[in-house]
Amino acid sequence: MLCVGLDTDINKIPAFLRQNFDNPVLEFNKRIIKACSDFAVAFKINTAFYEARGVEGWHDLAETIKMIPRDIFIIADAKRADIGNTSKMYAHAFFEVLNADAVTVAPYMGFDSLSPFLEYKDKWTIVLALTSNAGSKDFQYLRCDDDEYLFEKVLEKASRWGTPSNMMFVAGATHPEELSDIRSIIPYHFLLVPGIGAQGGDLHSVLSKAMNKDYGLLVNSSRGIIYASDNEDFDTAARLKAKELRDIMAAYITE
């Protein structure tokens, strides 16, 4: 169930990479991917960290996706969505040009902003429901209509636009008390769960509350794994951290 987040910030990677390699970001990603591939079922690439370096960053984003073994699921964490003709362009960008398996989308603009993503066969659309950040309190917890929270409305309505075979939802580990509720609204969909590690969410709570019979979870860790060490052993440290998380998950599956 482990997803490793490649939120690669050129200013946070070990200094020796910046000093010794023409493309330190790609070298970092290559080593992280190699080190974690035995334990990760998915890599999540946060597009912001690549766009922040302009054309060069967009190049590295494309090259990073090519380096990931094809049996590992690739999520473009892009938080896109716009009117239909525009979402169609984003879907083309992420599913065809970059060849990601999944892309994260924001639900605010409704059905026709998500449907162009859902039209792709064998691709996945991951809809923000309850995010891991403090700002999730601002709108996602508004009481709507019949006293449901906005994030519950999003789960109910958006889950009817896709199926458990082409749609997932983002549910932050920082809201353990809501995970059971979310699981009851969408018993069959996979959840992409950010927020363990640097953001303070607890892996055990996530596993005990949100697993389903297919496991049904992709639990992401970014900074906690990729920046586990800032020395030359960073890939070994990342591997150990990934294994540690994988072992906790494996124990829950065995139980």
Added chain:
Amino acid sequence: MLCVGLDTDINKIPAFLRQNFDNPVLEFNKRIIKACSDFAVAFKINTAFYEARGVEGWHDLAETIKMIPRDIFIIADAKRADIGNTSKMYAHAFFEVLNADAVTVAPYMGFDSLSPFLEYKDKWTIVLALTSNAGSKDFQYLRCDDDEYLFEKVLEKASRWGTPSNMMFVAGATHPEELSDIRSIIPYHFLLVPGIGAQGGDLHSVLSKAMNKDYGLLVNSSRGIIYASDNEDFDTAARLKAKELRDIMAAYITE
């Protein structure tokens, strides 16, 4: 008040450009910018249409921004927003690397997803409130708490996070009956108004209901201007269409 949208689709631009120029998209944008600069106060660049062509598209996005005269306002229509450390990267990408004056953002993730954009001096954050598409009905019209619509909640809450000098809101021309309501909630903020032209919104309704004493509007037209002709006269046709819209606006200002 005219904003021209550079939603440049390489498959929709005149064929002679694709046949005769190494970079037909940049040639198209260069001529549209030149043709419309007398009448537009802003250009809005829809990032999806550039990302759909990968690295090359991202290059063209950057080059297009450089071609726009510096006295014309530049909006990156990117619909971004993520957790704080990620939005910080997006803000860097659009405000520093690309040097846009404004970026559109989705409100779903709340305060800390928007604050990194608002921290930039002399830059603008344009928050989705009521979008122009059919999917705006799905969540933006949910009744919240004290019977207000979600888009009204967004206007009230988000407008307290910024000021009329660093924040605008998107309000679609396809909702003429709501524009007066929106203007009453945020009397001083500029509105970016998409949806006239191809999407069916009426410019006269927008002007009569949503202007304030500073005019307070950026009314966008994309397809209606840039694809006014698909022949060699496309730039002249775009200029005429831009002038036509500008003249309607000018008449309202005079009145």
